Amino acid sequence: MAIGQARSTGDKSKWAVANTVVLLYALIPVLWILSLSFKPASSITDGNFIPREWTLENYAQVFQVDLFTSALRNSIGIAIIATVLAVIIGTMAAYAVARLRFPGKKLLIGVSLLIAMFPPISLVSPLFDIWRGIGLFDTWPGLIIPYITFALPLAIYTLSAFFREIPWELEKAAKMDGATPLQAFRSVIVPLAAPGVFTTAILVFIFCWNDFLFAISLTSTSASQTATVAIANFTGASEFAEPTGSIAAAAVLLTIPIIVFVLFFQRRIVAGLTSGAVKG
Amino acid sequence: MADIVLDHVTKRYPDGTVAANDINVEIADGEFIILVGPSGCGKSTVLNMIAGLEDISDGELRIGGNRMNERAPKDRDIAMVFQSYALYPHMTVRENMAFPLKIAKMDKAEINRKVEETAMILDLSQHLDRKPANMSGGQRQRVAMGRAIVRNPKAFLMDEPLSNLDAKLRVQMRTMVAKLQQRLSTTTVYVTHDQTEAMTLGDRIVVMRGGVVQQIGSPQHLYDHPANLFVAGFIGSPAMNFLPARLENGALRTALGDLALSDELRRTLEDADAPREAIAGIRPEDFEDAALVEDHVRARGSVFTAEVDVLESMGSDKFVYFKIEGEQAMSEDLADLAADAGTADVPESAGHLVTRFAATSVATEGKRCEVWVDTDKIQVFDPSTGANLTIPRPAPAPSSASRGISATESG
Ligand SMILES: Nc1ncnc2c1ncn2[C@@H]1O[C@H](COP(=O)(O)OP(=O)(O)OP(=O)(O)O)[C@@H](O)[C@H]1O
Ligand SMILES: [Mg+2]
Numbered sequence: 001m002a003i004g005q006a007r008s009t010g011d012k013s014k015w016a017v018a019n020t021v022v023l024l025y026a027l028i029p030v031l032w033i034l035s036l037s038f039k040p041a042s043s044i045t046d047g048n049f050i051p052r053e054w055t056l057e058n059y060a061q062v063f064q065v066d067l068f069t070s071a072l073r074n075s076i077g078i079a080i081i082a083t084v085l086a087v088i089i090g091t092m093a094a095y096a097v098a099r100l101r102f103p104g105k106k107l108l109i110g111v112s113l114l115i116a117m118f119p120p121i122s123l124v125s126p127l128f129d130i131w132r133g134i135g136l137f138d139t140w141p142g143l144i145i146p147y148i149t150f151a152l153p154l155a156i157y158t159l160s161a162f163f164r165e166i167p168w169e170l171e172k173a174a175k176m177d178g179a180t181p182l183q184a185f186r187s188v189i190v191p192l193a194a195p196g197v198f199t200t201a202i203l204v205f206i207f208c209w210n211d212f213l214f215a216i217s218l219t220s221t222s223a224s225q226t227a228t229v230a231i232a233n234f235t236g237a238s239e240f241a242e243p244t245g246s247i248a249a250a251a252v253l254l255t256i257p258i259i260v261f262v263l264f265f266q267r268r269i270v271a272g273l274t275s276g277a278v279k280g
Numbered sequence: 281m282a283d284i285v286l287d288h289v290t291k292r293y294p295d296g297t298v299a300a301n302d303i304n305v306e307i308a309d310g311e312f313i314i315l316v317g318p319s320g321c322g323k324s325t326v327l328n329m330i331a332g333l334e335d336i337s338d339g340e341l342r343i344g345g346n347r348m349n350e351r352a353p354k355d356r357d358i359a360m361v362f363q364s365y366a367l368y369p370h371m372t373v374r375e376n377m378a379f380p381l382k383i384a385k386m387d388k389a390e391i392n393r394k395v396e397e398t399a400m401i402l403d404l405s406q407h408l409d410r411k412p413a414n415m416s417g418g419q420r421q422r423v424a425m426g427r428a429i430v431r432n433p434k435a436f437l438m439d440e441p442l443s444n445l446d447a448k449l450r451v452q453m454r455t456m457v458a459k460l461q462q463r464l465s466t467t468t469v470y471v472t473h474d475q476t477e478a479m480t481l482g483d484r485i486v487v488m489r490g491g492v493v494q495q496i497g498s499p500q501h502l503y504d505h506p507a508n509l510f511v512a513g514f515i516g517s518p519a520m521n522f523l524p525a526r527l528e529n530g531a532l533r534t535a536l537g538d539l540a541l542s543d544e545l546r547r548t549l550e551d552a553d554a555p556r557e558a559i560a561g562i563r564p565e566d567f568e569d570a571a572l573v574e575d576h577v578r579a580r581g582s583v584f585t586a587e588v589d590v591l592e593s594m595g596s597d598k599f600v601y602f603k604i605e606g607e608q609a610m611s612e613d614l615a616d617l618a619a620d621a622g623t624a625d626v627p628e629s630a631g632h633l634v635t636r637f638a639a640t641s642v643a644t645e646g647k648r649c650e651v652w653v654d655t656d657k658i659q660v661f662d663p664s665t666g667a668n669l670t671i672p673r674p675a676p677a678p679s680s681a682s683r684g685i686s687a688t689e690s691g
Contacts (some may be wrong), residue, residue, distance in 0.1 A: 167364065167366065169362050169364050169366040170366050170368060172331075172333050172353075172360075172362070172366065173360070173362060173366035173367075173368075173427075174368075174379075175332075175333065175352075175353045175354060176331060176333075176353050176354075176358070176359060176360040177354075177359075177379050177380035177383055177427065178354040178380050178383040178384055178431075179354060179383050180354065183383060187379075188368055191370045192369065192370060
């Protein structure tokens with residue numbers, strides 16, 4: 001008993017140390033940006049972790065730039081639409097991959113893997129030309145389409161793993177209870193796959209939100225420029241001032257929606273939702 | 281409520297496995313029928329074909345006189361209870377049981393009334409608002425039953441519904457299932473590989489092996505007149521004893537000595553054109569401690585002496601195990617049975633004779649004991665086909681008897 005306790009205290013402190021190290025590793029850059037965003041331009045380079053003087057000037061400046069507000073709107077709109085579409089298509093495709101036997105299934109999986117491996121940079125210039133040709137350049141769909149394409153493999157993979165976890169028999173039971181395949185899918189499979197759907201949604205949203213490559217190449221005006229691009233285009237108050245403070249403030253603003261999004265959906269990701277379906 | 285007819289039904293899986301071969305069963309309205317057999321013999325496949333969860337490769341399935349082959353499960357109006365219960369984990373007990381009714385677009389008040397009524401029957405009333413995850417195995421099992429009975433289907437299909445329960449609960453639930461079926465008198469097809477369940481529950485039993493029906497009949501009929509070695513060995517616990525036997529001058533020469541046969545038995549064997557080398561099957565209860573057998577009864581059978589190896593007293597009676605010398609009975613059927621029981625690799629399990637004596641027997645381990653055999657009850661089997669030669673048959677069996685042909689239908 002005593003030994004067991006001693007050991008568990010030892011274990012606990014070891015875990016505490018490990019956790020702290022990981023947390024610091026992940027959080028220091030974020031905190032650093034946070035600190036930068038509150039420093040006045042004069043002390044930006046003083047190297048202090050905690051600002052000597054606090055100011056909201058950087059944030060005010062960010063919102064004075066019209067481009068940033070519209071970019072934020074574009075980012076939110078494009079990321080949400082792309083996420084919703086990718087998750088809907090991904091859910092159906094993943095269900096087929098996990099449950100059905102159909103000709104060309106291997107091909108579908110292979111192609112989606114291929115897309116995931118394809119370096120986006122090699123697609124950017126052809127896309128640029130095509131988009132200009134067909135009028136998708138600098139529009140929302142112009143970004144939403146490539147986002148869906150690149151998010152789908154990820155969505156299909158995560159979701160099909162979740163679908164495989166759901167016992168086949170639940171679906172058979174629904175069929176025996178008189179449900180059509182669509183009813184069975186909607187009232188039994190989807191609710192059970194919800195944690196998977198939300199996980200996938202978070203991942204896809206983050207991917208779209210953080211993308212820079214497509215956004216910078218396929219947009220040019222405030223009509224569709226996203227926040228990541230807007231930050232890169234910041235200029236200082238004068239031509240010679242570095243916009244470090246504003247960039248930091250914008251970066252902080254940019255992470256807020258993601259944090260909100262994750263926190264909102266995380267509550268739905270209840271592990272072990274399927275427990276109790278079968279024996280045990 | 282309806283009858284179910286399987287008319288030359290065959291199932292071939294895409295990979296070529298024939299899981300059910302030419303199944304012919306007529307299940308009467310309200311009948312409780314058991315599909316039994318070792319693992320992998322195709323019981324679930326047959327059930328799933330009736331349910332509509334598997335396509336029928338050949339033959340016809342009729343429920344209530346209508347062809348069902350092409351109908352989706354939802355249009356067959358039958359309910360199924362799964363081995364794993366398959367309860368919807370995100371729904372409460374109430375929602376689980378209401379699900380089939382909701383799909384059927386019944387109105388809310390009616391659904392509520394039916395669910396509560398069913399919950400009452402199954403003693404689930406106080407659990408209606410719990411989720412399956414927080415319930416015991418027995419309770420989940422009852423919820424699964426409830427979901428099946430709540431909508432009054434034409435038939436129930438149950439695939440090993442009790443096999444996840446512990447032994448005691450299984451006995452309780454067995455009684456409950458029997459009572460429920462009696463009360464509702466809905467046609468029920470029940471799959472199990474537990475022969476006790478098969479014997480106690482069903483009106484009739486269908487014994488399957490390797491996708492082929494071996495015999496159909498009432499539990500008592502299968503017990504008394506098994507069509508072949510496989511059925512004989514499968515039905516009954518402890519299992520029937522099998523001994524190599526040689527037919528000579530109207531007697532069976534076995535490791536237990538010469539067992540004289542009655543005239544009737546002898547005639548039946550002659551009619552069946554029995555081979556000289558055969559397998560004798562004797563049930564444990566057809567032995568008795570010779571000291572306890574009255575003289576006039578004793579004259580009817582044979583007596584031999586052997587050393588008691590193990591003795592298990594059950595209170596009501598005693599199981600006495602003898603070691604017997606000589607060869608073991610060999611046949612494909614017996615090899616299958618041993619493989620199923622998992623005894624194929626246990627050397628001790630062979631060469632044993634299991635007998636059941638009255639509790640008053642004074643047999644002691646390690647001592648020799650006189651044993652009486654009721655030779656009237658002996659069954660004689662053909663080692664090559666497994667067929668029971670002691671069943672009187674009107675016409676001689678075709679000589680090319682294969683496994684499938686040994687299936688006989690009788691009520
Ligand atoms: N989808 C399938 N594809 C190919 N073969 C299958 C398929 N499903 C079952 N089988 C085979 O069909 C045979 C019968 O299977 P089935 O599930 O009906 O057996 P069972 O009698 O229910 O056994 P158990 O008692 O283990 O449940 C087995 O040999 C099995 O391997
Ligand atoms: Mg089975």
